[in-house]
Amino acid sequence: MGEDVHGTAEARTVTTRVPTRLDRLPWSRWHWMIVVGLGTVWILDGLEVTIVGSIASRLSQEGSGLAITDAQVTGVGAALYVAGACSGALFFGGLTDRYGRKKLFLVTLSVYLAATALTALSFSAWWFFLFRFLTGFGIGGEYAAINSAIDELIPSKYRGRVDLIINGSYWLGAMGGALLSVLALDTRLFALDIGWRLAFGLGVVLGLVILLVRRHVPESPRWMLIHGRSEDAERLVGEVEDRVEREIGHSLPQARGKMTVHQRGPVGFGEIARTVFRAYPRRATLGFALFIGQAFLYNAITFGFGSILVRFFDVPTGSTGYYFAVIALGNFFGPLLLGRFFDTWGRRPMIAGTYILSGLLLFGTAAVFDAGLLNATTMTLCWCVVLFFASAGASSAYLTVSEIFPMETRAMAIAFFYALGTAAGGITGPLVFAGLTESGIVSDAVLAFSIGAALMLVAGLVAVFFAVAAEGRSLEDIATPLSAVNDESPA
Template sequence: MRESSARSADGSFETSVPARLDRLPWDRFHTLVCVALGVTWILDGLEVTLVGSLAAAIAASPSLRLTETEVGLMASAYLLGAVLGALGFGWATDRLGRKKLFTATVAVYLLASIATGFAWDFWSLAFFRFLTGTGIGGEYAAVNSAIQELIPARRRGQTDIVINGTFWAGGAMGAVIGLVVLNPAVVDPEIGWRAAFIVGGALSFVILLLRRFIPESPRWLMTHGRPEEAERIVSEIERGAESRHGPLPPLQHGPIRLHPRDHIGIVEVVGIMFRRHRDRSVLALVLMACQAFCYNAIFFTYALVLTRFYAVPNEHVGWYILPFAIGNLMGPLLLGRLFDTIGRRPMITATYGIAGVLMAITGFAFAQDWLSAASQTACWTVIFFFASAAASAAYLTVGESFPLEMRAMGIAVFYAFGTGIGGVVGPALFGWLIEGGQRVDIMWGYLFGAALMILAAITEWRLGFAAEGRSLEEVSEPVSARARP
């Protein structure tokens, strides 16, 4: 049954668009959404791993000659760009639509990543990494909001967590590329690291082509006074699903009445975040900041630890990054379904808590010189099996916490704050600690990261909310569902 919307005298209307999207069986349309939009995380994983794997080679580049601190600052420039890109593109995504922005952001990434391969000194490298980060940061806001709005409620948690976890598919690709481009027998490392960024950026041309087939989010359209267009898109999706799966199941919840608005202002956004949803805002900030510090601090500088403390040659670093990336990928793949069955709150608490405890133990073992390069990597692989699912769930939580009209901005704000607090500081701090050359100093950095993960687990247990199986509109009522006074 397809329902049309009829406007009342005050301009409001009822629509069943959310219920119709949530009842859909999994279809090739959803697979297309996951592939075309979810590739963002593969790109980010590729970027981060390339920098991690190539860090020593970039530092030794005859044209750059970076110190360990400058390598950390290069990573921080990328993350700072991601912060500002998320805020700017997130604001535009809520105003202009998901589709326009997830096209623009990948174009920025494409050009900036290619430019990185032509950097001539530290400042040009940092600038191009900054621009690459703006594209990726914008992708997080535009793409996360679009994916959550198009995936049925019963599969939203698992899908979002698995897609976020594919960051590490990109990580594995980056590790393999690093093995090739850092092998002097294959290519001059000075040419190799540059070619890696150029080729990685060029691959995103394919993404631009795939995204032509993704429609605007019907949920965004309905809250911006375009219900007829929203229903036309949903009808097309339904016809395709019916042709492949037969009659659709009945609606599980009724229509909602909306009072459309072009956009909501910054003052209202702040009010919703810090008055109406204060607890959710605290939770989002803690989850995002804690995972960002641990991930970016450890991963961006792990190649430096391997080369400095374990004498691993630059061209062999990828062999250690690869199992690390695979463990991170397997966590969301194997644990993702449990976030929809056992529930968000117990699973997020458990994954953050386990990762934090294991990180503290590993940090102490590193300080005591009990580990080899292989056993150190094995420890991180196990730790980030859990931490990867936790980090993916942080993005899921932020997206589910706020109304449709400000979802992209909500994702952007907490990605920006979390990354700014945890991600930008972390790599620079660890780069400085590693340059000092003292294992005990680095241990304190690891223990600090562990404490943050445990803090996040406690915060989730206290402030977490149930979103599994519930429509986005039920989890957080749209602003336009309330009549303006």
């Protein structure tokens, strides 16, 4: 199962079975360690975003220890967090492809931890804004480093469902953040200037636990293979195989299929751009459509969530959190229950189906809302059903861009499309939807829903024609590495 090496140490040609050896592994405790060590960052992201939204009114109160207004927290603070996430994804994405997955997923989590801890110590608005930006900077970097590492370490048979569930776990953090804020803001338990700081502090504690586990997550053998560390890659995969064989009690089957690569230095941004947009234009169009569609659908609903319940259904402001918990639960159960079908029924029908179905359901919700046939409970249930399918679709957007481009460009491709979607959701989305959903006019809210639904339908139709049948296939088969010798890229 070893490698064949030709040429000089500086520019070697290596023939190896490392990718097929990783893909033929059965699910094991080692894979659970990967999931826990890398995947739980989405819970932190959901926790962060929800906590800030929930404590905005507390931060603006006299006696909070911070001279800031509600609008500054939810406006400037949120925009800076989004800007930080976009910047971090692009900055760390390039470094992840250049210097490896492990180095960067340790660095990005450390940036998040330090920035969150310093946010908890905020004494003025500028300090709060600065470290909200840096918190987003770390989280954005996480998306590129973590998605690339997960896809390269998880066997192809399970890659789709694992990736979807991990991305969907954001909503577990969102539910946790909502419940935590209720506890932290209870002045019977904590003073005005202490509770909100403790809420941020919990994010630090959880991050430290994740960091301890993450220290044991290895570098991607696929990345090592093309960056002059083929012996390390072979040794690491051998150690994993030994662990798995001891766990299952019998020898693993022989891995089939070899790959020959010419080891090379880092790939520049110019080559990445040419590869993504010139060599794979259909796939780039697919990634663009999927991220824009899900970003606008989520903004169409989430920006109108609270105001619609309060304005049209007379729900008390303090009770909207309970409705949010139901919606968040639907968001999590979508990827959890539908994820396996992306590996069995296939990527194309499931990606297209979840996008188109969620778009149609949102159109239907808009129609019955416009007709005055809903109350707060049924409106929430409609949203919950829409987002059950939309969440699986949105998670599949991250899966798609992380597996359909060559390995040398993977982290940067994830970073680019993530930054694109985040910017659309965090910048364009609010500009389009905030006024529509807060006007108190039914037709305006219906228009917001219709825009989000239409873009989901368009993205679903793009997936019908452009989605790649990646289920059960090796990453190297889906997109041939730029370092591969005597091979051609797939269509």
